[in-house]
Amino acid sequence: MTAVISTTGLSVRYGGNVALQPVDLEVPEATLVTVVGANGAGKSTLLGGIAGWSRGRPVFGGKVALRGVDITSKSAPDRARAGVTLVPESHSIFYDLTVAENLGLQRPRRGVEGHVFTLDEVYALFPRLSERPGQRAGSLSGGQRQMLAIGRALLANPQLLMLDEPSIGLAPQVIVEILQVVRGLVDGGMTVLLSEQNVTAVMGVSDELILLERGTVVLRGKPDDVKSDHRLIDAYLGMES
Amino acid sequence: MITVAQIINGVVIGSGYALLALGWTILLGAARVVNFAHGQLYMLGAFVTWWVMTQSGAPYWLGLLAALVVMAVIGALMQRILLRMTLEHDLVRIMIVTLGFSYVLTSVATILFGGNAQQVKSPLQGLSVTVGDTLLSYQDILIVVLALVLFLATSLVLRRTRLGRVIRAMAEDPLLAELGGMRPSRIYIGVFAFSAVLAALAGGLLTTRSPVFTTLGGEQVLLTFVIVVLGGVGRVWGNLLAALGVGLFTSIFGALVSPAYTTGVLFLIVLVLFTIRPRGVQLHD
Numbered sequence: 457m458t459a460v461i462s463t464t465g466l467s468v469r470y471g472g473n474v475a476l477q478p479v480d481l482e483v484p485e486a487t488l489v490t491v492v493g494a495n496g497a498g499k500s501t502l503l504g505g506i507a508g509w510s511r512g513r514p515v516f517g518g519k520v521a522l523r524g525v526d527i528t529s530k531s532a533p534d535r536a537r538a539g540v541t542l543v544p545e546s547h548s549i550f551y552d553l554t555v556a557e558n559l560g561l562q563r564p565r566r567g568v569e570g571h572v573f574t575l576d577e578v579y580a581l582f583p584r585l586s587e588r589p590g591q592r593a594g595s596l597s598g599g600q601r602q603m604l605a606i607g608r609a610l611l612a613n614p615q616l617l618m619l620d621e622p623s624i625g626l627a628p629q630v631i632v633e634i635l636q637v638v639r640g641l642v643d644g645g646m647t648v649l650l651s652e653q654n655v656t657a658v659m660g661v662s663d664e665l666i667l668l669e670r671g672t673v674v675l676r677g678k679p680d681d682v683k684s685d686h687r688l689i690d691a692y693l694g695m696e697s
Numbered sequence: 698m699i700t701v702a703q704i705i706n707g708v709v710i711g712s713g714y715a716l717l718a719l720g721w722t723i724l725l726g727a728a729r730v731v732n733f734a735h736g737q738l739y740m741l742g743a744f745v746t747w748w749v750m751t752q753s754g755a756p757y758w759l760g761l762l763a764a765l766v767v768m769a770v771i772g773a774l775m776q777r778i779l780l781r782m783t784l785e786h787d788l789v790r791i792m793i794v795t796l797g798f799s800y801v802l803t804s805v806a807t808i809l810f811g812g813n814a815q816q817v818k819s820p821l822q823g824l825s826v827t828v829g830d831t832l833l834s835y836q837d838i839l840i841v842v843l844a845l846v847l848f849l850a851t852s853l854v855l856r857r858t859r860l861g862r863v864i865r866a867m868a869e870d871p872l873l874a875e876l877g878g879m880r881p882s883r884i885y886i887g888v889f890a891f892s893a894v895l896a897a898l899a900g901g902l903l904t905t906r907s908p909v910f911t912t913l914g915g916e917q918v919l920l921t922f923v924i925v926v927l928g929g930v931g932r933v934w935g936n937l938l939a940a941l942g943v944g945l946f947t948s949i950f951g952a953l954v955s956p957a958y959t960t961g962v963l964f965l966i967v968l969v970l971f972t973i974r975p976r977g978v979q980l981h982d
């Protein structure tokens with residue numbers, strides 16, 4: 457089966473600094489693949505490289521293919537229109553717009569086959585958003601902002617949904633709530649690539665884990681297969697056990 | 698004593714300023730572009746109207762329409778040149794380049810249209826109503842009505858349409874907008890063209906009241922700057938009120954004291970405002 461997204465030697469550098477060593481990656485249909493790693497390991501850079509996007513001035517190398525079609529030469533807006541949707545780590549919504557205006561910005565991509573997400577479905581997934589459509593997004597809580605960002609992304613009907621550290625700054629209960637929603641989306645057929653520092657939170661929901669260290673993939677596999685690997689334990693899980 | 702004629706004159710002048718300021722404030726709010734060549738676009742709007750009328754014998758409305766089309770194209774070209782700087786929010790280079798545009802446009806206009814002052818006649822100038830003991834021409838009424846209609850339309854577009862939401866989103870974070878599949882470059886070019894069209898409209902309408910020179914433009918930019926500072930960047934109705942206020946001040950202060958000090962006193966007010974109430978740059982009402 458063709459992967460929804462695949463990278464071949466995807467690398468990113470800023471000037472002379474290499475932020476991501478060449479990465480080969482495949483995200484199969486309807487799976488949740490999570491990239492874990494410490495701050496500065498290259499998680500956001502990897503997701504940005506797939507989206508062709510960065511807030512800096514990156515130089516991308518390698519190739520990115522969407523369902524086998526090379527999209528490397530496409531700009532970030534064109535990749536988004538093709539179905540590669542990234543929710544960035546910080547400032548992922550428009551603060552000056554209301555909740556409804558943020559959601560109304562997003563149009564479903566053309567040629568969507570099968571299920572098309574509607575505003576009502578987004579409100580059903582995140583009822584707290586439906587209670588405040590006229591509220592300015594900048595005045596929402598951290599969890600509500602994350603829900604709004606994911607809701608906006610869903611309305612694009614992505615082929616690949618990428619969430620960059622959705623748990624950052626959120627209360628544990630909210631993290632669980634959001635990850636359960638994401639798992640539910642994957643069970644419903646969505647393909648998700650997640651980046652996360654909170655390894656324990658994603659162990660139970662991910663289909664595959666990829667461990668990044670200093671811009672290099674050092675470990676990958678199913679959570680059950682890698683949870684006893686000393687590199688993962690040393691880096692993250694050791695403190696929990 | 699303040700007369701009805703001074704008030705009417707102030708409202709008409711203010712409406713012209715409002716048209717000039719509307720495009721500038723939307724451009725600054727949406728794209729963070731401070732366009733120092735805005736006054737030259739106003740001047741060119743007046744001259745293209747005059748040139749088309751005198752060269753082809755076209756009626757005033759056709760000359761004005763031609764000016765709007767020409768300035769839309771010139772505005773789009775200017776933004777295309779500025780695009781990289783705009784996307785990177787390189788404000789210093791944007792200011793230097795638009796200052797350069799202003800000198801280039803002045804020189805080109807002088808070569809094309811000569812150094813003489815020109816004025817055009819609108820068919821509406823011959824028609825008038827009497828307010829008190831003051832004659833108010835239909836052309837002046839048109840300027841006021843057009844300003845109100847365009848401000849209302851712009852406000853509605855920004856608030857009620859998807860295009861308006863996209864423009865406001867771009868104003869806040871163009872890079873995030875890219876992730877939603879939006880293309881900032883297209884919006885920026887469209888907003889700049891809109892801004893240039895409004896400047897040309899103001900020029901084409903106001904040149905029926907007073908003659909234009911190709912060296913005109915610098916004072917118009919300064920007045921626009923004052924209005925946008927007073928009204929708030931991107932604030933549609935705030936800018937209309939500020940423009941009317943500046944128009945009334947210009948008319949009444951000019952009549953009661955001296956037109957020579959009007960701009961100086963206006964800038965004094967801006968300096969005081971900057972000192973006591975600095976504002977952020979936001980695109981909302």
